Amino acid sequence: MPSRIAVLAIDAVEPAVVADFWCRVLDWGIVEESAEGITIGPSSGAWPQVDVFPVPEHKAGKNRLHLDLRADGVSTADELERLVGLGARRVDVGQASDVTWVVLADPEGNEFCLLSRSVQDLEKSETSPS
Incomplete structure (x- = not known):
């Protein structure tokens, strides 16, 4: 079977701001949140999801x-x-x-x-x- 895109990653200085923006754009919600980052996705649990990871640089x-x-x-x-x-x-x-x-x-x-x-x-x- 071929590969499937499971998660797209976005680096952000302010992960909560970026995750909130994309949740509102896509009508998605937060799937998981930890110190490592925030995962957002459709309410159905379908793929792909988006991980928003904190980084220090703009x-x-x-x-x-x-x-x-x-x-x-x-x-x-x-x-x-x-x-x-x-x-x-x-x-x-x-x-x-x-x-x-x-x-x-x-x-x-x-x-x-x-x-x-x-x-x-x-x-x-x-x-x-x-």
């Missing part, structure tokens, strides 16, 4: 790995507004001006993207006749 440079999100049940514009309201901010990582996604950063500067097509847009295109 983020430096562009992420080498990031999450891509899709709006689910709302328009992409509404989801962008919600994410910014939760504390995300738009960032420029050198993306072209005509890209179809929006690059954002969490409260500690970890980049992620909001893709232009929602989950429902994708489902419609997959079920429509060619």
Whole structure:
């Protein structure tokens, strides 16, 4: 059997702030919390989960790995507004001006993207006749 992604790890100076942000973004909860870090995940216990680990240094440079999100049940514009309201901010990582996604950063500067097509847009295109 091939490997599965079980956990994604995020380093943070303030793990509680970053974990809270991602819990609100993904509608997840805290699965486990200890001095080593905070694990968040879906209430169903499904994978993947996200570990937020404390580190002493602030983020430096562009992420080498990031999450891509899709709006689910709302328009992409509404989801962008919600994410910014939760504390995300738009960032420029050198993306072209005509890209179809929006690059954002969490409260500690970890980049992620909001893709232009929602989950429902994708489902419609997959079920429509060619």
